[in-house]
Amino acid sequence: MAEVKLHGFWYSPFTLRVVWTLKLKGIPYQNIEEDRYNKSPQLLQLNPVHKKTPVLVHNEKPLCESMLIVEYIDEIWPHNSVLPADPYERALARFWVKYAEDEMFSAFVAFFRSNNDEEREKNVEKVWEVLTVVENQCFGDEKKIFGGDIINIVDIAFGSLFKFLEVAQDIVEAKVLEDEKFPHLHSWYNNFKDVPVVKENLPDHEKMVAFIRVIREKLLASS
Amino acid sequence: MAEQDKVILHGMWASPYAKRVELALNFKGIPYEYVEEDLRNKSELLLKYNPVHKKVPVLVHNGKAIAESMVILEYIDETWKDGPKLLPSDSYRRAQARFWSSFIQDQLMEASFLVVKTDGEAQQKAVEQVYEKLNVVEDGMKSYLAERNASTESNFGIVEIVFCALFGPYKAHEEVLGMKFIVPEKFPLLFSWLMAIVEVEAVKKATPPHEKTVGILQLFRQSALKSSAAA
Numbered sequence: 001m002a003e004v005k006l007h008g009f010w011y012s013p014f015t016l017r018v019v020w021t022l023k024l025k026g027i028p029y030q031n032i033e034e035d036r037y038n039k040s041p042q043l044l045q046l047n048p049v050h051k052k053t054p055v056l057v058h059n060e061k062p063l064c065e066s067m068l069i070v071e072y073i074d075e076i077w078p079h080n081s082v083l084p085a086d087p088y089e090r091a092l093a094r095f096w097v098k099y100a101e102d103e104m105f106s107a108f109v110a111f112f113r114s115n116n117d118e119e120r121e122k123n124v125e126k127v128w129e130v131l132t133v134v135e136n137q138c139f140g141d142e143k144k145i146f147g148g149d150i151i152n153i154v155d156i157a158f159g160s161l162f163k164f165l166e167v168a169q170d171i172v173e174a175k176v177l178e179d180e181k182f183p184h185l186h187s188w189y190n191n192f193k194d195v196p197v198v199k200e201n202l203p204d205h206e207k208m209v210a211f212i213r214v215i216r217e218k219l220l221a222s223s
Numbered sequence: 224m225a226e227q228d229k230v231i232l233h234g235m236w237a238s239p240y241a242k243r244v245e246l247a248l249n250f251k252g253i254p255y256e257y258v259e260e261d262l263r264n265k266s267e268l269l270l271k272y273n274p275v276h277k278k279v280p281v282l283v284h285n286g287k288a289i290a291e292s293m294v295i296l297e298y299i300d301e302t303w304k305d306g307p308k309l310l311p312s313d314s315y316r317r318a319q320a321r322f323w324s325s326f327i328q329d330q331l332m333e334a335s336f337l338v339v340k341t342d343g344e345a346q347q348k349a350v351e352q353v354y355e356k357l358n359v360v361e362d363g364m365k366s367y368l369a370e371r372n373a374s375t376e377s378n379f380g381i382v383e384i385v386f387c388a389l390f391g392p393y394k395a396h397e398e399v400l401g402m403k404f405i406v407p408e409k410f411p412l413l414f415s416w417l418m419a420i421v422e423v424e425a426v427k428k429a430t431p432p433h434e435k436t437v438g439i440l441q442l443f444r445q446s447a448l449k450s451s452a453a454a
Binding site for chain 1: 287293322325
């Protein structure tokens with residue numbers, strides 16, 4: 001029986017991506033909760049380059065970088081695939097995953113780190129710019145989620161970051177996910193959160209807000 | 224797959240991102256039409272094919288456009304299944320190849336551009352940053368290259384492509400900057416690896432004339448230095 005371990009943070013969107021993928025495919029694994037302020041020696045040994053979570057260990061071999069892990073899992077356990085079968089559809093999906101990793105993530109983190117009114121205003125604009133691109137470019141057909149019946153890599157990449165954004169909104173006390181401004185995004189995100197594997201594997205919102213609020217305070221204090 | 228395929232690459236001859244796709248197409252022996260874009264005056268087609276980023280490279284295959292160089296590389300490997308593969312077949316090796324390509328992309332591209340764009344103390348600092356990251360790659364490649372099974376995995380894949388697109392123009396770097404990125408004494412493995420890579424036929428085919436590369440690098444450097452002096 002293959003042995004799978006996941007080193008992660010319960011509150012991290014990146015760890016959640018891996019959790020959803022493992023749960024979707026019914027893959028049993030050992031969850032190892034890491035402390036970001038006191039990372040285990042195993043973690044540092046498994047991911048010496050970045051020293052970050054998540055790290056998946058499969059048959060004692062480590063894998064890092066959340067979306068790389070997701071693609072790896074999909075290759076080893078292909079049922080309930082999170083990747084389109086057609087190479088062109090696949091390329092489009094990977095394009096949007098990259099967009100999430102680059103543009104979306106940097107805009108959402110900048111918003112999260114806003115420390116005064118001026119910064120917040122500027123960063124809200126940046127987030128809206130990104131959300132507008134997605135609203136305009138990503139929704140053509142009537143699919144409820146990007147993967148159709150099953151969450152795919154775009155749902156996973158976007159969904160995890162949107163959860164983070166939802167939490168950031170409460171902490172920064174500014175609303176960015178406006179339904180009227182982004183109707184398609186709004187309904188996609190609700191559909192996404194309703195998908196059983198996501199619904200059953202989403203940390204409690206208030207708990208996440210409280211925990212991440214403290215992380216933010218420490219971050220801003222040290223910068 | 225062969226006769227009906229129409230492949231067009233929108234690129235810019237000095238762009239390392241576009242270069243990756245050129246290298247991949249050359250290596251796989253895929254015939255293609257090349258469209259040179261003027262980045263100061265982008266074609267209507269480019270803006271249509273890549274509305275989100277409006278950048279090169281864009282690959283157009285039988286009318287369908289794909290943007291983002293690494294996404295294009297994976298698409299090429301999945302679509303043209305004959306001949307040498309750009310990614311390892313083993314899933315763990317694939318993950319490692321993707322990891323190292325990403326690392327070079329994320330940690331070394333901007334860092335090396337900064338060396339070109341600065342001088343004096345700022346440049347010295349930028350060089351140290353690059354060397355720090357190159358140390359990590361030197362270490363990483365020790366196991367990654369050693370564990371390669373030559374009978375199942377090609378010796379020119381996405382990691383080579385990304386590394387080559389960035390550090391391949393080493394002669395021009397040396398002439399314009401008066402220094403090497405891949406210093407043989409500091410990075411012996413990377414140095415010998417790079418020397419082997421630039422001899423690959425697909426790479427030679429995609430290498431512009433030295434003077435042309437020197438010219439554009441000079442231009443890029445001068446204009447960056449001028450604008451930071453004016454700032």
